[in-house]
Amino acid sequence: MNTEKSREILQILQHDSRTTAESIASMIGESVQDVKAGIERLENDGIIKHYSTTVDWEKAGVDKIVAFVDITVVPAREVGFDAIAMRIARHPEVRSAWLVSGGCDLSIMVEAATLKDLANFVAEKIATIDGVSGTNTQFLLRKYKEDNVLFHELEPDNRLVVSP
Amino acid sequence: MSVADNAKDPDLKGLSKTAAQLPQSGIRKFFEIASQMQNVISLGVGEPDFATPWTAREAAIYSIEKGQTTYTSNLGLIELRRELAKLIRRRYAVEYNPDGEILITTGVAQGLDLAARALLDIGDEVLIPEPCFVSYKPCVSLAGGVPVAVETNSSSNFQVATRALDDLVTPRTKAILIGHPSNPTGAVFEKETLMKIVDFACRHGLYIISDEIYDRLTYDGTHTMVAALPRAFERTITLNGFSKTYAMTGWRIGYACAPPEILNTMMKIHSYTMLSAPTPGQKAALDAVRRAEKDALAMAQEYRRRRNIIVNGCNSIGLDCALPGGSFYAFPSIRSSGLSSEQFAERLLYEEQVAVVPGGVFGLGGEGHVRMSYATDGELIKKALERMKRFVDNLSSSDVGMTAKAAR
Numbered sequence A: 001m002n003t004e005k006s007r008e009i010l011q012i013l014q015h016d017s018r019t020t021a022e023s024i025a026s027m028i029g030e031s032v033q034d035v036k037a038g039i040e041r042l043e044n045d046g047i048i049k050h051y052s053t054t055v056d057w058e059k060a061g062v063d064k065i066v067a068f069v070d071i072t073v074v075p076a077r078e079v080g081f082d083a084i085a086m087r088i089a090r091h092p093e094v095r096s097a098w099l100v101s102g103g104c105d106l107s108i109m110v111e112a113a114t115l116k117d118l119a120n121f122v123a124e125k126i127a128t129i130d131g132v133s134g135t136n137t138q139f140l141l142r143k144y145k146e147d148n149v150l151f152h153e154l155e156p157d158n159r160l161v162v163s164p
Numbered sequence B: 001m002s003v004a005d006n007a008k009d010p011d012l013k014g015l016s017k018t019a020a021q022l023p024q025s026g027i028r029k030f031f032e033i034a035s036q037m038q039n040v041i042s043l044g045v046g047e048p049d050f051a052t053p054w055t056a057r058e059a060a061i062y063s064i065e066k067g068q069t070t071y072t073s074n075l076g077l078i079e080l081r082r083e084l085a086k087l088i089r090r091r092y093a094v095e096y097n098p099d100g101e102i103l104i105t106t107g108v109a110q111g112l113d114l115a116a117r118a119l120l121d122i123g124d125e126v127l128i129p130e131p132c133f134v135s136y137k138p139c140v141s142l143a144g145g146v147p148v149a150v151e152t153n154s155s156s157n158f159q160v161a162t163r164a165l166d167d168l169v170t171p172r173t174k175a176i177l178i179g180h181p182s183n184p185t186g187a188v189f190e191k192e193t194l195m196k197i198v199d200f201a202c203r204h205g206l207y208i209i210s211d212e213i214y215d216r217l218t219y220d221g222t223h224t225m226v227a228a229l230p231r232a233f234e235r236t237i238t239l240n241g242f243s244k245t246y247a248m249t250g251w252r253i254g255y256a257c258a259p260p261e262i263l264n265t266m267m268k269i270h271s272y273t274m275l276s277a278p279t280p281g282q283k284a285a286l287d288a289v290r291r292a293e294k295d296a297l298a299m300a301q302e303y304r305r306r307r308n309i310i311v312n313g314c315n316s317i318g319l320d321c322a323l324p325g326g327s328f329y330a331f332p333s334i335r336s337s338g339l340s341s342e343q344f345a346e347r348l349l350y351e352e353q354v355a356v357v358p359g360g361v362f363g364l365g366g367e368g369h370v371r372m373s374y375a376t377d378g379e380l381i382k383k384a385l386e387r388m389k390r391f392v393d394n395l396s397s398s399d400v401g402m403t404a405k406a407a408r
């Protein structure tokens, strides 16, 4: 399968990871077998990392505390930011971790069940790492969009049912 | 109001005969039934299921906030005309002067009306390959012209045969009106077909009205712009718009391109009957050409995927369907059902709540087909196909289906 078709598979799965190999095959004009093999290769090569679901937890009645923590770091010789970044990223509370430009060095997204858990995590596990010189925690108040999905705007189909 | 006021004045004269003779759109009836029903999956919709790219919507909001709510020049916003000239030069290597060869219209619908009125005198004939978009014939009739249908068929992939044109041309023939990629068949005219049409037009001194509103929804290969073909420019009115490419149906913005004399005549009519196309729509359109290219490509790609699903689906349930090269319609044959296209569509709607449009309403060559729009969410298309499979299976096992077949 050529690169273009592989990329198209990636696009389709990123949009909806439940799209079946049968559907994808039909969409891009390849055999089901080839699509299955292609997806397996993308998984094995670590290009497809993981399949997950975008959930509106608030609607599900589950309270979660989410915060974005900006971290400034004193980079270490030879390993730069990577060693500290990985040390932080390995915690299951950390949903995402990025090296960024601007006022801070690392930016992480942390999730916890309660405010206290989250505050403790940042204070005890992040701020205390050697090389972390500062943290700035911002709590998430409301989600408008995640993974390309708008959370609060239902867009009904207003079109006439039959039209020229 | 008293009863007496309500009584009809016997001396009151009748409405326009031309208008009275226009047929009711065959689509209307299905709209009436389908809109009364619950749980309908509609494959009968002739417009994108996407909302207009946000960048364009936002640009219109901004322009309204700034109070840009006046008329524009009759020709339309000069910035928009310049962008379109650039776009056409880039895509098709055709030069249209934004100052006198491009007119912003209130949709291609108005472009068709203007083209017909600019070209036709009473009794002038216009050749129209069918099946075709439902507005073509009425636009010609309302301009005083006489539409002359040229039948095309699925057996020849809905290409126009020069022989058919030669048979129908008369000294009164003034123009040929084509739409490609096609609503309803999805057919793309091959370059050779278009060259033959141009050659035919040249031989008889005819104009060509070319509705290319689906040019950007061409899935295999590239679209051929008629005006780009040798000898075509001076006789061709190109109509295009924002409705399909940028999912902007409700904004009512299109454009016409033609040599100065034709365009100026269209503009004159436009200046009396429309003044200018809606200003917020023009602002949105301007932003769309400048910034929504990526959105346009993404939508086209999504249609292409759905096209493959719908065509494979139709073929697998026994409805022969060629792969349409463009637009967002599949036009499968329903002859195996033994029903007329209208019976098929009506029963499918009542029995399985799937709305499609019977091919007969699009003119000659349409009977025996239904139009299925894939401007519909992929999951819904799959569900509709499941329902259609059940419908087709029931037909072939039921007596009614068999008798209908035997009767043929």
Ligand SMILES: Cc1ncc(COP(=O)(O)O)c(C=O)c1O
Binding pocket: A164, B046, B106, B107, B108, B109, B110, B133, B179, B182, B183, B211, B213, B240, B241, B242, B243, B249, B252, B253, B254
């Ligand atoms: C072939 C064709 N031409 C013209 C139109 C009308 O387009 P507009 O919205 O630009 O008036 C349509 C819309 O369905 C169409 O399918």
